[in-house]
Amino acid sequence: METTIIDLTQKDALENSSCLSATDATTAILSKEMKPSEVLLECIANIERHEEKVGAWAFMDKERAYHKAVEFDKKSPGGPLFGIPFGIKDNIDTHDMPTEYGTSIYQANQPSRDASCVGGLRSANAIPLGKTICTEFAHRAPGKTANPWNINNTPGGSSSGSAAAVASGMVPIAIGTQTTGSVIRPAAYCGVIGYKPTYGDFNLSGVLANTPSFDTLGFFSKTLEDLVLIRRAVLDNSIPSLIEGNLKNISIGIVAKPYWDDLCDSNIDMIEQIERLLSKAGARIQKFDGGGAFNDLEQIGMNISGYEFARTLSHERRYFYNRLSPILRDGRMADGIKIDYSQYVLSIQAMEKSRLILDDAMCKFDFVICPSAASAAPLGLHETGSASFNMAWTWLHTPVVTLPIALDTQTGLPLGLQMVGKRHQDDKLLAHAGAVLKYLFK
Amino acid sequence: METTIIDLTQKDALENSSCLSATDATTAILSKEMKPSEVLLECIANIERHEEKVGAWAFMDKERAYHKAVEFDKKSPGGPLFGIPFGIKDNIDTHDMPTEYGTSIYQANQPSRDASCVGGLRSANAIPLGKTICTEFAHRAPGKTANPWNINNTPGGSSSGSAAAVASGMVPIAIGTQTTGSVIRPAAYCGVIGYKPTYGDFNLSGVLANTPSFDTLGFFSKTLEDLVLIRRAVLDNSIPSLIEGNLKNISIGIVAKPYWDDLCDSNIDMIEQIERLLSKAGARIQKFDGGGAFNDLEQIGMNISGYEFARTLSHERRYFYNRLSPILRDGRMADGIKIDYSQYVLSIQAMEKSRLILDDAMCKFDFVICPSAASAAPLGLHETGSASFNMAWTWLHTPVVTLPIALDTQTGLPLGLQMVGKRHQDDKLLAHAGAVLKYLFK
Numbered sequence: 001m002e003t004t005i006i007d008l009t010q011k012d013a014l015e016n017s018s019c020l021s022a023t024d025a026t027t028a029i030l031s032k033e034m035k036p037s038e039v040l041l042e043c044i045a046n047i048e049r050h051e052e053k054v055g056a057w058a059f060m061d062k063e064r065a066y067h068k069a070v071e072f073d074k075k076s077p078g079g080p081l082f083g084i085p086f087g088i089k090d091n092i093d094t095h096d097m098p099t100e101y102g103t104s105i106y107q108a109n110q111p112s113r114d115a116s117c118v119g120g121l122r123s124a125n126a127i128p129l130g131k132t133i134c135t136e137f138a139h140r141a142p143g144k145t146a147n148p149w150n151i152n153n154t155p156g157g158s159s160s161g162s163a164a165a166v167a168s169g170m171v172p173i174a175i176g177t178q179t180t181g182s183v184i185r186p187a188a189y190c191g192v193i194g195y196k197p198t199y200g201d202f203n204l205s206g207v208l209a210n211t212p213s214f215d216t217l218g219f220f221s222k223t224l225e226d227l228v229l230i231r232r233a234v235l236d237n238s239i240p241s242l243i244e245g246n247l248k249n250i251s252i253g254i255v256a257k258p259y260w261d262d263l264c265d266s267n268i269d270m271i272e273q274i275e276r277l278l279s280k281a282g283a284r285i286q287k288f289d290g291g292g293a294f295n296d297l298e299q300i301g302m303n304i305s306g307y308e309f310a311r312t313l314s315h316e317r318r319y320f321y322n323r324l325s326p327i328l329r330d331g332r333m334a335d336g337i338k339i340d341y342s343q344y345v346l347s348i349q350a351m352e353k354s355r356l357i358l359d360d361a362m363c364k365f366d367f368v369i370c371p372s373a374a375s376a377a378p379l380g381l382h383e384t385g386s387a388s389f390n391m392a393w394t395w396l397h398t399p400v401v402t403l404p405i406a407l408d409t410q411t412g413l414p415l416g417l418q419m420v421g422k423r424h425q426d427d428k429l430l431a432h433a434g435a436v437l438k439y440l441f442k
Numbered sequence: 443m444e445t446t447i448i449d450l451t452q453k454d455a456l457e458n459s460s461c462l463s464a465t466d467a468t469t470a471i472l473s474k475e476m477k478p479s480e481v482l483l484e485c486i487a488n489i490e491r492h493e494e495k496v497g498a499w500a501f502m503d504k505e506r507a508y509h510k511a512v513e514f515d516k517k518s519p520g521g522p523l524f525g526i527p528f529g530i531k532d533n534i535d536t537h538d539m540p541t542e543y544g545t546s547i548y549q550a551n552q553p554s555r556d557a558s559c560v561g562g563l564r565s566a567n568a569i570p571l572g573k574t575i576c577t578e579f580a581h582r583a584p585g586k587t588a589n590p591w592n593i594n595n596t597p598g599g600s601s602s603g604s605a606a607a608v609a610s611g612m613v614p615i616a617i618g619t620q621t622t623g624s625v626i627r628p629a630a631y632c633g634v635i636g637y638k639p640t641y642g643d644f645n646l647s648g649v650l651a652n653t654p655s656f657d658t659l660g661f662f663s664k665t666l667e668d669l670v671l672i673r674r675a676v677l678d679n680s681i682p683s684l685i686e687g688n689l690k691n692i693s694i695g696i697v698a699k700p701y702w703d704d705l706c707d708s709n710i711d712m713i714e715q716i717e718r719l720l721s722k723a724g725a726r727i728q729k730f731d732g733g734g735a736f737n738d739l740e741q742i743g744m745n746i747s748g749y750e751f752a753r754t755l756s757h758e759r760r761y762f763y764n765r766l767s768p769i770l771r772d773g774r775m776a777d778g779i780k781i782d783y784s785q786y787v788l789s790i791q792a793m794e795k796s797r798l799i800l801d802d803a804m805c806k807f808d809f810v811i812c813p814s815a816a817s818a819a820p821l822g823l824h825e826t827g828s829a830s831f832n833m834a835w836t837w838l839h840t841p842v843v844t845l846p847i848a849l850d851t852q853t854g855l856p857l858g859l860q861m862v863g864k865r866h867q868d869d870k871l872l873a874h875a876g877a878v879l880k881y882l883f884k
Contacts, residue, residue: 095757112551119756200790201783203753205651212645234753238782311676312647314561315537340680341643345866348642424787 001409002269005277007441008191008404008414009222012169013148014050019043019169022084023225029083036072036083036127040065043085043129046169053151055144056165058090059097060130068127079125080232086121087165087174090131091138091158093206094118101208102134102143102158105320115206117175117217117234124233129171132161135384137313138177138210139332141325142384147189149413153377156186157384159218163190166220173230174220178394179210179305181373181387183218184402188372188416189385191404195219195227195430196390198423199397202234211308213348214301214394224434227401231426240427244434245366247281253288253362255370255420262388264375266408270415271371274405281439288368291361293354294392300354301395303347306336351395355423358396362422367432372402372416389418399426401433405440443851444711447719449883450633450846450856451664454611455590456492461485461611464526465667471525478514478525478569482507485527485571488611495593497586498607500532501539502572510569521567522674528563529607529616532573533580533600535648536560543650544576544585544600547762557648559617559659559676566675571613574603577826579755580619580652581774583767584826589631591855595819598628599826601660605632608662615672616662620836621652621747623815623829625660626844630814630858631827633846637661637669637872638832640865641839644676653750655790656743656836666876669843673868682869686876687808689723695730695804697812697862704830706817708850712857713813716847723881730810733803735796736834742796743837745789748778793837797865800838804864809874814844814858831860841868843875847882 012018019042020028028034044062051057065085072083093099093111100106118128133143135158145160147153148168155164159176163186166174176183178196187194195218202217209215219230224242231239254275263271279285310317310333316324317333324333339347362368371389378385393400402416419436421429454460461484462470470476486504493499507527514525535541535553542548560570575585577600587602589595590610597606601618605628608616618625620638629636637660644659651657661672666684673681696717705713721727752759752775758766759775766775804810813831820827835842844858861878863871 095761106554109554111554112548114757114760116753116756119760120753123756123760200655201787203651203654203750203756205654205754206757209645209647212647213642235783236779238784308645311558311562311645314558314565314645315556315648318556318561318565319537337678341677342680345643349866424791 002266003273003415004407004409005273005405005440006407008407009193013167013191017046017050017148017168019046019172021223021226022081022172022221022229023223025084025172026082026229030077037066037069039083040069040085040127043171050148050168050170054146054148054164054168056132056161056168056170058100058131058133058161061097062129065127065129072125079123080229081121081124081126084126084173085129085171086126087130087132087162087171088118088128089159089162089176090134091177091208092118092175094128094131097128097131099131102136102138105316105323111206113206116203118206120234126233132165132174134158135160136325136328137208138179138182139328140384141327142381146381147377149191153379153413154189154381154384156189156377158182159186160384162220163187163192163194166192166222172222173226176218176220177207178216178218179214180394181390184390184400184418185373185385185387187220188402188414189377191414193221193224193227193404194402196394196400197426198399201426209312211305213304213308216394224430224437227430242434243431244438245431247278247283247435247439250283250366251364252278252283252285253365253368254285255368256287256289262374263371266410267371267375267415270406270417274369274417277440288365291357293358293361293396297354297392297395300347300350301391303339303343304351306332307339307344309333310336355396358398359423367429368420370418372418376408376411376413376415393420398423399429401429403433403437444708445715445857446849446851447715447847447882448849450849451635455609455633459488459492459590459610461488461614463665463668464523464614464663464671465665467526467614468524468671472519479508479511481525482511482527482569485613492590492610492612496588496590496606496610498574498603498610498612500542500573500575500603503539504571507569507571514567521565522671523563523566523568526568526615527571527613528568529572529574529604529613530560530570531601531604531618532576533619533650534560534617536570536573539570539573541573544578544580547758547765555648558645560648562676568675574607574616576600577602578767578770579650580621580624581770582826583769584823588823589819591633595821595855596631596823596826598631598819600624601628602826604662605629605634605636608634608664614664615668618660618662619649620658620660621656622836623832626832626842626860627815627827627829629662630844630856631819633856635663635666635669635846636844638836638842639868640841643868651754653747655746655750658836666872666879669872684876685873686880687873689720689725689877689881692725692808693806694720694725694727695807695810696727697810698729698731704816705813708852709813709817709857712848712859716811716859719882730807733799735800735803735838739796739834739837742789742792743833744777745781745785746793748774749781749786751775752778797838800840801865809871810862812860814860818850818853818855818857835862840865841871843871845875845879
């Protein structure tokens with residue numbers, strides 16, 4: 001057996017690397033079992049234990065966070081995330097902490113306002129602990145972060161620090177962004193839950209753009225209930241609680257394409273085991289081929305991504321060209337400059353059509369599954385792995401969640417199960433994810 | 443007769459209030475008839491003549507612009523807009539000029555990078571002259587700008603300063619943004635050309651969001667050829683030159699709905715005259731009702747706008763609630779906070795459907811026309827007029843251009859003809875606009 005199905009949310013990545021989930025901490029604070037400052041000190045203890053090895057943070061302000069927590073100790077609880085510490089990917093603006101976009105060009109850069117999501121989380125009484133490492137402009141050149149499960153392996157990118165910080169118990173929840181596979185892949189590599197919502201639901205004001213047609217906010221946590229709290233905080237208070245769905249008689253699609261050939265044996269084994277288990281639970285499982293939505297998708301998506309990214313960074317192209325990494329400058333940016341406007345428009349139109357095709361193809365399914373990445377986290381910190389299993393869902397705007405439900409037996413590294421929902425049916429997707437976790441582990 | 447059809451691009455709003463178009467200035471510079479510094483001094487002369495009355499600028503750096511122009515005097519011309527001065531709406535970030543978003547909250551706020559469009563224009567060798575007045579957060583509370591045609595009347599908003607600056611010859615071109623009617627309306631009120639491209643074509647990185655689902659960059663000029671130069675500069679160099687289309691046998695739709703009832707007599711007269719003239723030119727003209735795309739549109743659009751705007755400004759809600767204007771805080775923001783997530787999602791889905799319906803309905807037309815606003819610029823500077831004739835096109839993502847082709851006989855104020863094209867067919871729309879101007883005035 002290449003793969004062990006196991007609930008990684010119950011297993012430490014490093015020794016003593018778990019902290020309370022946001023949901024459990026909120027309950028403990030409400031029932032006065034814990035004070036907000038005690039929750040924070042648990043996080044800080046994990047930071048002190050692990051940060052030197054993991055390198056999840058670009059900036060941290062433990063003192064201000066502690067001061068805020070002590071202030072909350074004296075108040076009666078209010079808001080969906082009262083006293084919960086969180087991490088913020090460093091391409092997301094904060095008015096009181098520097099925001100460096102993963103590049104020395106913006107060293108000590110201080111924005112004047114909080115991004116919309118940061119404002120929402122603060123108003124829900126969550127406590128920002130710091131900024132997490134982001135690859136250069138959320139593209140591919142990695143920062144210092146290592147994978148908590150094995151510090152010789154990449155944590156994935158571009159939301160490297162947010163994934164690693166949650167995996168090593170430094171914060172229960174963290175924000176990231178996904179333009180290709182930047183939330184789901186690092187979450188899978190680091191053995192935590194990652195969630196990329198339906199495109200457009202979460203306001204991106206104050207988040208540095210990469211490819212505006214694809215950029216999506218995302219979240220890392222150790223429980224699905226935590227994602228509901230974040231959704232409440234950032235969207236509004238009307239989000240329903242997690243009701244675990246039933247697996248009996250539901251229809252699940254297994255993606256046969258695209259990129260199935262890339263899969264490592266352990267992921268193939270994981271999917272086969274999951275297929276057997278979900279069938280046993282009463283689900284009807286069929287192959288899912290996207291009904292044509294994946295045709296030429298990679299080329300179309302790369303055209304859009306290159307065109308937009310090269311223009312997003314027009315300031316940096318003009319003033320800091322020589323300080324861009326070769327992989328960015330000579331890679332996607334150079335490719336994007338070559339794409340002309342008419343080619344871009346054709347790609348945008350083709351992508352819009354593919355979204356409608358996928359909507360149709362998903363009609364008869366409750367959700368679709370596939371691995372969250374081709375393999376477990378690759379060895380080495382010089383690159384962040386492939387987004388080939390994520391790009392289609394990001395570009396086609398569907399909500400996605402990755403569940404940390406398996407270990408690669410050979411390397412001992414986490415594997416993620418990716419669940420894909422229909423556009424705008426995020427709450428349903430999370431409910432089904434809850435049913436899957438419950439069936440597998442409870 | 444309520445209305446005189448007249449080419450307002452050839453008529454001064456104030457005495458001595460015209461400057462060379464970007465196209466003419468470029469030609470003059472290329473042929474060495476003029477130096478870039480002379481083009482700039484012409485703009486500065488108009489600023490000195492009119493700025494005290496018009497109040498178009500939030501910030502100006504004449505000296506730096508002059509320094510840059512003198513530098514260009516010594517160079518051989520290159521780039522689509524070599525030596526052309528331009529204005530930038532003050533909700534668009536500039537790394538070397540403050541950006542105040544139309545509110546005292548951000549007094550002297552200094553961004554660290556240029557917005558994508560500013561970077562593009564600089565790299566095309568255009569010269570930024572300053573930041574133009576923007577209503578508060580590009581919503582409704584007006585700044586100090588007056589209408590150059592009559593300083594007792596509003597210039598429209600939210601891109602008030604950009605429209606007024608071009609109308610009074612302070613710059614040949616200026617950038618604005620439109621979320622409801624913020625480019626087309628002020629352009630019509632100020633008697634200049636305004637252009638709102640297909641949603642998504644122009645990168646908004648570095649532009650303060652209002653409603654991300656609708657926000658679109660836009661441009662002001664005195665000629666259509668100038669718009670082509672701007673498109674070349676910001677999109678890429680593959681944009682074709684303006685080839686004036688032919689009006690013979692083309693199909694033009696006249697919008698009968700929505701909001702036709704609001705129209706003032708002079709605009710009804712304008713549209714009737716234009717209908718006769720275009721028929722005489724050989725065009726086939728039919729009523730256009732949108733095929734159902736306008737059903738419930740105002741409610742759906744306001745749901746989206748309110749929901750997103752309230753969340754865009756989560757930082758300001760948290761820290762500066764009392765410094766927001768009543769019209770923003772108790773108006774759209776309060777409305778938006780009340781809209782829950784499920785209502786928002788239903789609105790987003792309905793709007794997506796309406797876009798496809800409009801695409802279908804526009805199939806058999808080359809373009810669609812209607813007035814650019816309900817009336818000429820209203821009296822008073824306390825409000826910026828109604829966007830009722832613009833919102834549908836902005837929300838449905840179609841490209842729009844307004845042509846300054848009529849004067850309200852009674853008030854002597856400009857009226858605009860709004861031309862609406864199909865999504866992603868901006869070049870065709872501008873070509874048809876060229877044909878209309880040519881037929882009417884040449």
